[in-house]
Amino acid sequence: MDRVWELRSEFAEGLWATLWLAGAGLVxxxxxxxxxxxxxxxxxxxxxxxxxxxxVVLNVLVNFMRPIPFILxxxxxxxxSRYFGISGIxxxxxxxxxxxxxxxxxxxxxxxxxxxxxxxxxxxARAMGASRWRVIWSVLLPEALGPLILxxxxxxxxxxxMTAIVGVVGAxxxxxxxxxxxxxxxxWTVTAVAILLVILIVQxxxxxxxxxxxxxxxx
Amino acid sequence: MSLxxxxxxxxxxxxxxKGGEPxxxxxxxxxxxxxxxxxxxxxxxxxxxxxxxxxxxxxEPTTSGSLLVDGTDLTTLRERQLQKxxxxxxxxxxxxxxLGSRTVWGNVAYPLEVAKVPKAEQQxxxxxxxxxxxLADKAHAWPEELSxxxxxxxxxxxALATSPKILxxxxxxxxxxxxxxxxxxxxxxxxxxxxGITIVVITHEMEVVKSIADRVxxxxxxxxxxxxxxxxxxxxxAHPATQRFVATLVDDVxxxxxxxxxxxxHPGRLVTLSFLDESVSQSAVFxxxxxxxxxxxxxxxxxxxxxGRTFGHLTVELRGDASAVDEAxxxxxxxxxxxEVA
Numbered sequence: 258m259d260r261v262w263e264l265r266s267e268f269a270e271g272l273w274a275t276l277w278l279a280g281a282g283l284v285x286x287x288x289x290x291x292x293x294x295x296x297x298x299x300x301x302x303x304x305x306x307x308x309x310x311x312x313v314v315l316n317v318l319v320n321f322m323r324p325i326p327f328i329l330x331x332x333x334x335x336x337x338s339r340y341f342g343i344s345g346i347x348x349x350x351x352x353x354x355x356x357x358x359x360x361x362x363x364x365x366x367x368x369x370x371x372x373x374x375x376x377x378x379x380x381x382a383r384a385m386g387a388s389r390w391r392v393i394w395s396v397l398l399p400e401a402l403g404p405l406i407l408x409x410x411x412x413x414x415x416x417x418x419m420t421a422i423v424g425v426v427g428a429x430x431x432x433x434x435x436x437x438x439x440x441x442x443x444x445w446t447v448t449a450v451a452i453l454l455v456i457l458i459v460q461x462x463x464x465x466x467x468x469x470x471x472x473x474x475x476x
Numbered sequence: 477m478s479l480x481x482x483x484x485x486x487x488x489x490x491x492x493x494k495g496g497e498p499x500x501x502x503x504x505x506x507x508x509x510x511x512x513x514x515x516x517x518x519x520x521x522x523x524x525x526x527x528x529x530x531x532x533x534x535x536e537p538t539t540s541g542s543l544l545v546d547g548t549d550l551t552t553l554r555e556r557q558l559q560k561x562x563x564x565x566x567x568x569x570x571x572x573x574x575l576g577s578r579t580v581w582g583n584v585a586y587p588l589e590v591a592k593v594p595k596a597e598q599q600x601x602x603x604x605x606x607x608x609x610x611l612a613d614k615a616h617a618w619p620e621e622l623s624x625x626x627x628x629x630x631x632x633x634x635a636l637a638t639s640p641k642i643l644x645x646x647x648x649x650x651x652x653x654x655x656x657x658x659x660x661x662x663x664x665x666x667x668x669x670x671x672g673i674t675i676v677v678i679t680h681e682m683e684v685v686k687s688i689a690d691r692v693x694x695x696x697x698x699x700x701x702x703x704x705x706x707x708x709x710x711x712x713x714a715h716p717a718t719q720r721f722v723a724t725l726v727d728d729v730x731x732x733x734x735x736x737x738x739x740x741x742h743p744g745r746l747v748t749l750s751f752l753d754e755s756v757s758q759s760a761v762f763x764x765x766x767x768x769x770x771x772x773x774x775x776x777x778x779x780x781x782x783x784g785r786t787f788g789h790l791t792v793e794l795r796g797d798a799s800a801v802d803e804a805x806x807x808x809x810x811x812x813x814x815x816e817v818a
Binding site: 377381382383384385386387389391395399 | 575
């Protein structure tokens with residue numbers, strides 16, 4: 258435990274990096290995932306804006322990206338970060354990788370939740386003169402809000418998982434603390450403390466997500 | 477000019493799977509609906525009535541034919557223009573389709589937001605509408621806190637928000653219990669009488685048609701097979717489909733099983749008298765039988781009231797001298813429609 262105390266500033270830095278990487282990853286990746294997922298849903302056959310080409314392109318893209326193991330994706334995306342002037346090592350690139358992976362992952366969660374919205378309600382909105390675009394933002398997304406919040410909460414756990422993995426591309430997250438001072442120095446206690454901190458973050462996130470969903474769904 | 481006018485309207489859906497058959501949901505329908513009337517469209521499920529009504533507010537584009545609403549041919553309009561037309565056509569649904577993400581108030585506000593009505597005006601309008609449908613005390617309730625009848629009232633208030641000329645009711649009472657159905661139909665009548673709104677009611681329940689429609693349109697396999705005044709349809713249904721529908725409500729003529737049972741108890745001649753025209757009174761017919769010394773007994777039948785006009789079918793057993801009965805049947809036949817049964 259003395260060792261953990263010695264490493265307190267490293268832990269603090271790791272905790273902070275994990276929090277902001279996960280937070281920024283959830284917000285930016287979530288927003289992109291929401292856009293892609295909504296696109297997947299509305300472009301379906303008999304959807305709000307049916308379009309076979311859009312549907313096929315989005316589905317192929319999502320299906321291409323999603324199976325890539327995140328640790329490989331984090332490495333494979335380095336040239337792309339560099340192209341945009343971001344170092345391939347460090348927090349900047351880590352965020353790029355997290356946003357990329359979470360956007361495609363979340364898009365499927367979004368699509369699933371939108372499919373569950375009663376089509377009759379969408380039809381009612383159209384019958385009231387709403388444009389397709391208005392139906393999407395003023396009916397479709399609000400109607401699915403509760404399940405979407407639960408879906409995003411689920412995604413948060415996966416994103417926190419990613420923040421640990423990006424330790425291999427030099428992000429200062431708790432994952433890096435565990436790798437550098439736990440794994441490589443054979444210090445099991447350091448690893449365990451890092452894990453506990455990650456669990457704590459996930460618990461708080463899940464709790465907040467459940468509370469928000471309950472409030473929105475009124476049950 | 478009619479408020480709604482369909483000429484040769486057809487709607488064909490593409491096959492649902494590759495190599496499948498296209499679905500002809502509506503076939504070559506001609507129909508005029510006048511301003512201020514309540515029209516009932518009846519048919520079994522799959523008859524095309526739901527599709528037909530969705531052509532009227534252009535939720536589905538018409539495949540061929542012309543469809544005029546208030547003088548505008550909807551088949552020539554773009555989506556943006558159709559959105560304006562839809563503000564003039566309210567719609568209510570079997571499953572109510574209230575927005576679960578909004579309160580009662582928010583649901584009624586929705587079409588007003590779409591129509592870009594100023595906030596202050598919205599408040600007044602929503603309050604008026606909720607009073608009109610009798611739900612002022614539920615303004616801040618959530619849809620799931622309401623009963624079916626209350627939900628449909630919200631649906632009606634919402635459909636009326638933009639002061640439409642037309643209200644389309646798609647099986648609006650089919651998910652309600654009989655008592656609530658009566659309440660909702662009463663409200664629809666009030667909408668028609670007080671606001672002068674033309675109502676198109678789609679239903680498979682003849683009760684609904686009988687209680688509120690002025691005119692009936694019967695559909696089968698995408699076609700209009702019969703239409704006419706509600707009294708005429710009920711008293712003289714011509715098409716087999718219409719007859720089946722009317723029989724669900726009017727069972728004044730004994731069917732084969734009932735007849736067999738009657739026969740066992742009544743050895744005399746059984747004749748069904750159909751009073752389809754109010755100018756013939758029953759007393760005139762009975763007086764004729766009495767005058768001829770024919771013994772008679774009422775064995776089956778009923779009198780129906782359709783929107784204040786009555787018609788009925790009465791089956792009587794006639795006893796007496798064979799030739800006298802023959803003559804009596806002929807004499808009565810001159811007054812009313814008679815049909816000797818079995």
